[in-house]
Amino acid sequence: xxxxxxxxxxxxxxxxxxxxxxxxxxxxxxxxxxxxxxxxxxxxxxxxxxxxxxxxxxxxxxxxxxxxxxxxxxxxxxxxxxxxxxxxxxxxxxxxxxxxxxxxxxxxxxxxxxxxxxxxxxxxxxxxxxxxxxxxxxxxxxxxxxxxxxxxxxxxxxxxxxxxxxxxxxxxxxxxxxxxxxxxxxxxxxxxxxxxxxxxxxxxxxxxxxxxxxxxxxxxxxxxxxxxxxxxxxxxxxxxxxxxxxxxxxxxxxxxxxxxxxxxxxxxxxxxxxxxxxxxxxxxxxxxxxxxxxxxxxxxxxxxxxxxxxxxxxxxxxxxxxxxxxxxxxxxxxxxxxxxxxxxxxxxxxxxxxxxxxxxxxxxxxxxxxxxxxxxxxxxxxxxxxxxxxxxxxxxxxxxxxxxxxxxxxxxxxxxxxxxxxxxxxxxxxxxxxxxxxxxxxxx
Amino acid sequence: xxxxxxxxxxxxxxxxxxxxxxxxxxxxxxxxxxxxxxxxxxxxxxxxxxxxxxxxxxxxxxxxxxxxxxxxxxxxxxxxxxxxxxxxxxxxxxxxxxxxxxxxxxxxxxxxxxxxxxxxxxxxxxxxxxxxxxxxxxxxxxxxxxxxxxxxxxxxxxxxxxxxxxxxxxxxxxxxxxxxxxxxxxxxxxxxxxxxxxxxxxxxxxxxxxxxxxxxxxxxxxxxxxxxxxxxxxxxxxxxxxxxxxxxxxxxxxxxxxxxxxxxxxxxxxxxxxxxxxxxxxxxxxxxxxxxxxxxxxxxxxxxxxxxxxxxxxxxxxxxxxxxxxxxxxxxxxxxxxxxxxxxxxxxxxxxxxxxxxxxxxxxxxxxxxxxxxxxxxxxxxxxxxxxxxxxxxxxxxxxxxxxxxxxxxxxxxxxxxxxxxxxxxxxxxxxxxxxxxxxxxxxxxxxxxxxxxxxxxxxxxxxxxxxxxxxxxxxxxxxxxxxxxxxxxxxxxxxxxxxxxxxxxxxxxxxxxxxxxxxxxxxxxxxxxxxxxxxxxxxxxxx
Numbered sequence: 001x002x003x004x005x006x007x008x009x010x011x012x013x014x015x016x017x018x019x020x021x022x023x024x025x026x027x028x029x030x031x032x033x034x035x036x037x038x039x040x041x042x043x044x045x046x047x048x049x050x051x052x053x054x055x056x057x058x059x060x061x062x063x064x065x066x067x068x069x070x071x072x073x074x075x076x077x078x079x080x081x082x083x084x085x086x087x088x089x090x091x092x093x094x095x096x097x098x099x100x101x102x103x104x105x106x107x108x109x110x111x112x113x114x115x116x117x118x119x120x121x122x123x124x125x126x127x128x129x130x131x132x133x134x135x136x137x138x139x140x141x142x143x144x145x146x147x148x149x150x151x152x153x154x155x156x157x158x159x160x161x162x163x164x165x166x167x168x169x170x171x172x173x174x175x176x177x178x179x180x181x182x183x184x185x186x187x188x189x190x191x192x193x194x195x196x197x198x199x200x201x202x203x204x205x206x207x208x209x210x211x212x213x214x215x216x217x218x219x220x221x222x223x224x225x226x227x228x229x230x231x232x233x234x235x236x237x238x239x240x241x242x243x244x245x246x247x248x249x250x251x252x253x254x255x256x257x258x259x260x261x262x263x264x265x266x267x268x269x270x271x272x273x274x275x276x277x278x279x280x281x282x283x284x285x286x287x288x289x290x291x292x293x294x295x296x297x298x299x300x301x302x303x304x305x306x307x308x309x310x311x312x313x314x315x316x317x318x319x320x321x322x323x324x325x326x327x328x329x330x331x332x333x334x335x336x337x338x339x340x341x342x343x344x345x346x347x348x349x350x351x352x353x354x355x356x357x358x359x360x361x362x363x364x365x366x367x368x369x370x371x372x373x374x375x376x377x378x379x380x381x382x383x384x385x386x387x388x389x390x391x392x393x394x395x396x397x398x399x400x401x402x403x404x405x406x407x408x409x410x411x412x413x414x415x416x417x418x419x420x421x422x423x424x425x426x427x428x429x430x431x432x433x434x435x436x437x438x439x440x441x442x443x444x
Numbered sequence: 445x446x447x448x449x450x451x452x453x454x455x456x457x458x459x460x461x462x463x464x465x466x467x468x469x470x471x472x473x474x475x476x477x478x479x480x481x482x483x484x485x486x487x488x489x490x491x492x493x494x495x496x497x498x499x500x501x502x503x504x505x506x507x508x509x510x511x512x513x514x515x516x517x518x519x520x521x522x523x524x525x526x527x528x529x530x531x532x533x534x535x536x537x538x539x540x541x542x543x544x545x546x547x548x549x550x551x552x553x554x555x556x557x558x559x560x561x562x563x564x565x566x567x568x569x570x571x572x573x574x575x576x577x578x579x580x581x582x583x584x585x586x587x588x589x590x591x592x593x594x595x596x597x598x599x600x601x602x603x604x605x606x607x608x609x610x611x612x613x614x615x616x617x618x619x620x621x622x623x624x625x626x627x628x629x630x631x632x633x634x635x636x637x638x639x640x641x642x643x644x645x646x647x648x649x650x651x652x653x654x655x656x657x658x659x660x661x662x663x664x665x666x667x668x669x670x671x672x673x674x675x676x677x678x679x680x681x682x683x684x685x686x687x688x689x690x691x692x693x694x695x696x697x698x699x700x701x702x703x704x705x706x707x708x709x710x711x712x713x714x715x716x717x718x719x720x721x722x723x724x725x726x727x728x729x730x731x732x733x734x735x736x737x738x739x740x741x742x743x744x745x746x747x748x749x750x751x752x753x754x755x756x757x758x759x760x761x762x763x764x765x766x767x768x769x770x771x772x773x774x775x776x777x778x779x780x781x782x783x784x785x786x787x788x789x790x791x792x793x794x795x796x797x798x799x800x801x802x803x804x805x806x807x808x809x810x811x812x813x814x815x816x817x818x819x820x821x822x823x824x825x826x827x828x829x830x831x832x833x834x835x836x837x838x839x840x841x842x843x844x845x846x847x848x849x850x851x852x853x854x855x856x857x858x859x860x861x862x863x864x865x866x867x868x869x870x871x872x873x874x875x876x877x878x879x880x881x882x883x884x885x886x887x888x889x890x891x892x893x894x895x896x897x898x899x900x901x902x903x904x905x906x907x908x909x910x911x912x913x914x915x916x917x918x919x920x921x922x923x924x925x926x927x928x929x930x931x932x933x934x935x936x937x938x939x940x941x942x943x944x945x946x947x948x949x950x951x952x953x954x955x956x957x958x959x960x961x962x963x964x965x966x967x968x969x970x971x972x973x974x975x976x977x978x979x980x981x982x983x984x985x986x987x988x
Contacts, residue, residue, distance in 0.1 A: 038959050040764045044573050046856060048545070048566075067526070071549065093522045093608060126573075144766035146959040176767040182775075252625060253663040253670055256987065260668035270987070360895045364906060364926060367670060368985040372904050372926070374897045395895075395902055395928065401987050419768075419961075438981060439928050442773070443899035 002031040002051035003153055006165040012055065012073055013157035019082040022059035022066075022089060024101045025159045026295070029055050032152025037125040040144040042133045047125060057085045063098035064089045099316040101158045105297040110287040112168035114194040118151035120171070124195075125149070131200040132175050141211055143204070145175030149195070156295045166289055169193055172417050173200065176377060177207040178444075179215055184390070185444050186210025187357050187377035189232055191417030191424065193287065210356060210378035217390040219440055220381065226352035227435040228345045228382065231414050231427040233355045233375075234403075238277075239421035240361060241369050241400040242333065245303060247312035251322065256369050256401060257309060264312060271307040271404045278302045279330030285415055286424045288331030296328040303333075330423065337428030340411040345431045347385040348409065352431070354380040354387060358396070361420070369399045374441055393444075394437035406433045478636055479509055479531075479551075481648050485588070487556045488640030491535050494557035496642065498564035500537035500544075502580060504641040504811060505560075507533045507551070508853035511634040513600060517611045518627045519619060525604055532853040535560045539567035541577025543834075547854040581833045581844050583813060585644020591807025592650040594800070595683025599632040599654050602684045610687060614658060614714040621718035624663040624670075628714070630687075631655040631679070631953060633965070637810070645812040653803055653965055654686050655679035655953055658714050662721035671724035671923075673717040674908050676701070676742045676890055677708040678950045679965060681805045695946065697875070698887055698911045698918040699723075703742055705948050706801055720909060720921075727923040730910065732982045736885035736939075737927060737975045738878060743907050744866070745950030745968035746891040751931045752786075752793050753864040753968065755900035756820050757957075758829040758838065768959050770898025773931065774826060776838075784826040787935030790869065793821040795830055795862040797846055802863045802967035803951045804847075810857040813846035820864065824936070832859045851962040858962075861955060865969035869941035875972040878940055885913035886925060886980065891950065893926065904928045906983070924984040934975060942971035 004012070009029050016027040031053035038046045056069045059082070066089030070081040128147045136143040148171075155165040174189045188207040192198050244250070250257040250264035257265045280300040281290045290298050294316070302310040311327065319326035346354060356378035364370040375393045382388065411429035418425065488505040495503035509531045516524040532549035533556050544567025546559040599607075611628045618626040635651040658675030680686050689709035694702050700716060702709070739747065754760065755772040763771055778784035787793070797804050797815035808814055811833050820828050833844040850857035879887065890908025897903070910925040911918045951967035 034960075036960060040766055041762070043575050044570065045764060046543075046545075047570065048856075050854070091604075092525060095523065096521055097523070142763065142766075144763060146767055148960065174767055178763070178766060178771075182771070253665055253668070254625065254661055254672075258668055258670070260666065262665055359898060362893045362895045364893045364904075364983045365924070365985070366672075368987055370983055370985050372893065372895045374895070374902065376898055393897065393902075395897075395904060397904075397926075397981065397983065399985055399987070402985065405988075439902060439904075439979075441897045441902035442930065443770070443897035443901050 002033055002053045004029065004031060009153065009155035009165050010163060012078070013155060013163065015078050016055070016057055016082055017157055017159050019079055020059050020086065020159065022061050022086050024060050026058045026101050027055065027157050029155045030152065032150050034148065034150045035120060035122070035125060036146065036148040037129050038146045039129045039133060042137050042143055044129050047122070055081060057081050059085045059089050060098065061089050063094040063096065064092045065095060065098065066092055097317045101160055102162060102295050103160050104162045105291065105295065107164045107290040107297050108282065109166060110282045110290050112166060112193065112287045112289060114169045117149060117169035117171055117193065117195040120149045120195060128173070128200040132204045135204055135208060136177055139208060140180050141208060142178045142180060143175055145173070147173045154289060156291065158295070162295060164291055168289065171195055171198060173198065173203065175204060175207050177211040179211055182444055184211045184215035185377045186214060191415055214378050214390040217392045219392045222394060222437045222439050224434040224436055226349065226408065226431065226433045228342060228349060228352055228354045228431050229429060230342050230356050231416050231429055233358045234430060235416040235418045235425050235427045236358055236361045236373070236420060237371055237400045237403065238333070238335065238427065239418055239423055239425065240363065240371055242423070244369060245312050247314045247322070248318040250312055256367065257312065265309050266312060267308060269308050270401060271304060272407045273307040274407055274410055275304055275307050275404050276336040277304040278334055279332055280334060281331060283332060283334050283426065286332045286334065286426050288424060292329040292331065296326060298328040298331060301327060301330060332424045334426040335413055335428055337410040337413045340409065342411060342429040345409055345411050345429055346382050346387060349382045349431060350384060352382045353391065354382050364397065369401055370397060371399065372397045393441040395439045395441055396436060397438045398436045403432055403435065408433050484638040484648070485640070485646055487533065487551060487553060488638065488646065490553045491533070491556045491560040492640060492642055494560035495535065495537045495564055498561050500539045500564050500567070502538040502642055503560065504536050504639065505533060506810065506850065506853055507638040509636040510852060511600065513632045515604065515607055515611060515630045517608070517615060517629070519615055519625065520612060522608055530852060533559060534850065534853045535563045536856065537563045537567050538578050538580065539564045540571035542567045542571035542574045543578060544570065545856045578834050579837045581836045581842055583643055583833070583844065585641070586647065586812070586814065587644065588646040590648040593652040593681050593805065595652050596685040597683045598652065599684040600634055610710065614710040617711045618660045618714040618718040621715040622662065622722050623660045623718035625661040626658065626714060628656065628658045628710070639808065639810065639812050641812050643812065647808045647812055649807055651806055652683055653679060653681050654683065656687060656708060656710055658710060658717065660714060660717040660721050662718070662725055664725050669725055671721050673721040673724065674890060675710065675713050675717060676704060677710065677713065679803055679953045680801050681803050682801050697740065697889060699909060699921060701889055701909060703740065703948060723921055724923055727921040729924045729984050730922045730980060730982050732980055734977045735980045736882050737978045738875065738882060738885055738887040738913065739973050739975065740887070740889040741948035741970045741972060742890050742950055743888045744970045744973055746894050747905055748864055748866060748968040748970060749952065749966070750894060750896045751900060751903055751929070751934065752820065753861045753966065755931065756829050757859060757861060758831040758835050759859045761829060765957065769957050773899045773901050779826050779829065782825065785824050785936060786821040786826045786932060787824045788938045789824045790941055791821055791824050791935050791938050792819060792867040793864060794819050794867060795845065795847065795864050797862050799863050799865065799949070799967065799969065802949055803965035804863040804967055809846040809848045810850050811844065811848040813844045813848070815846045818845060830859060830862055835859060849964050851964060855962050858958060860957065860964045861966050863967045866941065866973065868944040868947045868971040871943065873940060873942045875942055875946060878942060878972060878974055879913055879918060880916040882913045882974070883915055886922070887911040887913055887918055888925070901930055902928070903931065924982050926981050926983050928979045928981060934978065937975045937977055938973060939976045940974040942973070944971065946971040
């Protein structure tokens with residue numbers, strides 16, 4: 001069994017806390033059932049289900065910390081895992097940055113669990129694969145995709161009397177559709193908590209349409225262009241930028257948010273006034289657990305408000321040292337937008353480039369958050385409000401700081417997951433001027 | 445390379461990471477023990493029998509014990525010491541011409557047999573969707589054999605105190621040399637892998653790897669500028685002897701930099717890095733344009749990895765990775781033509797799973813194939829790919845190349861990159877001789893940022909250290925350099941390769957592929973190599 005009820009989880013965690021003779025004890029219990037199906041070349045390649053439950057115990061004697069984990073939960077196994085953590089703590093070097101276990105927190109439950117998503121069956125996964133593959137076969141296209149769904153629970157407790165339990169679900173779908181001759185490629189991605197909001201038959205039409213329309217792409221000269229970025233195309237850039245929102249890094253002088261002469265840029269206007277980004281565990285559509293990895297209660301956290309840096313993330317150690325309030329690590333990011341769709345942004349564009357997806361984004365210079373990466377799976381030239389023709393992919397070298405100062409228009413945010421990001425995001429489509437493409441790519 | 449896995453492993457950028465993601469945490473003594481081979485054979489035979497009885501035409505069993513220790517420090521502090529263990533069994537079968545796989549962390553005979561039966565049931569269920577039955581290249585069983593990484597000192601047996609002291613000594617050397625901050629980490633991996641198959645192989649392997657990344661930061665508070673210089677160690681298929689520096693393993697390079705072959709002087713490199721990080725704060729910015737590049741092996745490994753290793757993986761060429769890692773420009777028609785110029789005639793790129801001290805070196809791969817070396821690009825011409833047992837028939841070959849790997853007992857083995865390396869030049873040539881012929885060039889040392897498109901055409905690489913070359917001489921350090929390439933043009937611009945006395949290997953612990961994603965460790969060797977007329981961009985920007 002990998003999913004425990006709240007009572008069962010509490011009983012296990014209470015036993016662990018009672019067993020510990022250390023100065024303090026924190027325990028986490030998590031379990032999940034993860035299902036997936038993968039297909040390529042219009043055929044299923046692998047599918048599987050993995051269920052797992054893990055108990056983590058962290059104890060401390062003074063500033064010496066020990067961690068041990070187990071996936072067995074009888075009384076003997078619990079005694080063993082606590083003893084092992086205590087033994088490790090006694091052997092560990094002192095951590096001068098040790099912070100004691102958190103006090104009792106006040107958590108407001110969030111809606112992270114959807115029954116229907118938890119009830120996904122192997123047959124459902126096979127149907128998603130078939131719904132992707134069949135229309136492609138008929139159209140002489142080739143589908144490769146991946147569906148991963150998950151339902152599980154997290155419970156935390158510590159010797160200060162803190163306790164919390166919550167269940168969650170997730171579904172992530174991506175599919176790449178290519179023409180048989182490899183001259184066109186389209187992509188679709190959907191990330192939802194509620195399976196009812198997902199229909200593979202509809203979604204696959206997006207990738208099919210882009211694959212067909214991206215054939216015989218023309219080459220444009222690299223340079224600065226007005227771009228209409230679909231939400232998935234900027235998610236990776238914005239997510240990368242958020243790694244810099246750590247107060248310690250900024251205060252130490254090694255972040256784009258460090259100030260000349262020392263200190264950080266809290267309160268400074270560094271983006272276009274239309275940029276507002278916050279985290280909120282209860283945000284409708286992108287709900288996340290109301291606590292972070294350390295058990296700190298997540299609350300709504302304004303990060304950028306009207307272009308000004310409003311908050312950085314303070315770890316408990318750094319907050320104590322700087323006499324600030326510690327902040328939980330956000331689980332989501334919400335960028336505020338308007339009502340327009342991507343196609344509405346296209347309609348108001350005289351000349352520009354429509355970008356579906358960005359790929360292999362890497363940091364070039366952390367001083368300016370200069371990132372490089374490429375467009376992929378559907379890049380089009382836009383003229384007089386219409387998508388005119390497909391263009392060859394570009395490599396970009398651009399900083400999200402510069403990008404978010406060059407905003408022409410912001411559309412309606414949608415939920416986006418990103419395979420390299422720890423956040424669930426609400427990101428709007430954006431029209432941006434002077435986006436820097438530095439070379440052409442022959443890749444389709 | 446997987447950014448996320450590195451972040452997970454070190455906790456960098458993600459705040460507090462309460463639990464490691466690699467298995468259960470154990471006491472250090474556990475890392476020095478092994479499971480009895482006779483027990484592993486009994487369990488494997490149980491699974492093989494259950495699979496056969498269930499109707500499997502082929503079965504392999506992997507009993508794996510994966511041990512890791514990582515020690516994370518910054519300046520004068522130990523941030524984390526974690527030992528992890530993950531043990532279990534994975535059973536893979538062919539039934540009705542289709543693969544099936546199941547895994548369990550329970551090493552009882554009942555659980556192992558149950559996993560085998562589950563694998564057969566999954567294969568039979570999936571066979572309804574099978575279009576082409578699996579064609580497995582024949583291989584003879586090797587009986588009961590064993591193989592171990594030839595280490596001199598098992599890093600897991602070295603007391604944590606000794607390892608912590610070494611890292612803190614390196615940190616202290618960097619701080620004394622003027623660093624503002626320094627982070628250092630020691631990763632140690634031991635894969636105890638037992639493989640058995642219905643072909644009659646029982647293979648017991650003990651694989652060791654080690655890696656000691658260092659990152660030194662210098663800050664100029666007045667200007668707000670900061671620069672970092674990463675250490676020049678390579679992850680290696682070695683024991684703790686890699687951390688015990690020997691003079692004969694050092695190579696002098698521009699700017700007082702030292703390169704390392706089979707051992708690493710972390711204290712020396714940290715001090716040099718501190719000095720160079722400060723120098724980087726003041727170094728002039730590169731003028732963009734075409735340059736002849738002299739690429740050091742500590743840099744070139746990553747370019748080889750991205751622009752040769754990945755495009756020549758057969759599953760990518762065929763489209764199995766189209767939705768994630770991508771496909772490849774090096775299509776089968778180019779290989780069939782036998783005249784596709786991947787590089788200049790000086791370029792021979794080979795794959796291997798046997799190179800001493802490399803991350804990929806094993807005696808047998810994860811489907812029981814004895815490992816070997818083979819050419820991918822011979823004298824500039826594309827001649828082969830990397831392929832495993834169920835793929836080699838596509839190439840008209842009868843034997844697997846032996847590059848199948850799974851990152852855990854619980855994940856399915858599939859085709860992974862072998863070590864892919866550039867053969868050293870045949871004529872005697874040192875890096876100093878090479879520089880003498882360069883009029884307008886840049887000498888690049890160490891790996892930096894990297895990005896490549898999904899068909900592996902267009903790539904961009906940074907580095908750690910850049911030195912201007914003018915009229916045959918290294919003149920000064922420069923900054924803000926990245927070069928952009930189109931893969932075949934780049935390798936065809938290769939005009940000189942230093943001889944084997946300069947040969948070094950670099951590599952990655954975290955090469956990512958597959959959905960769900962698996963990581964693999966892989967090395968890439970080369971000598972210093974020259975590429976002519978490469979496009980260099982300036983990466984400096986102003987945030988106003």
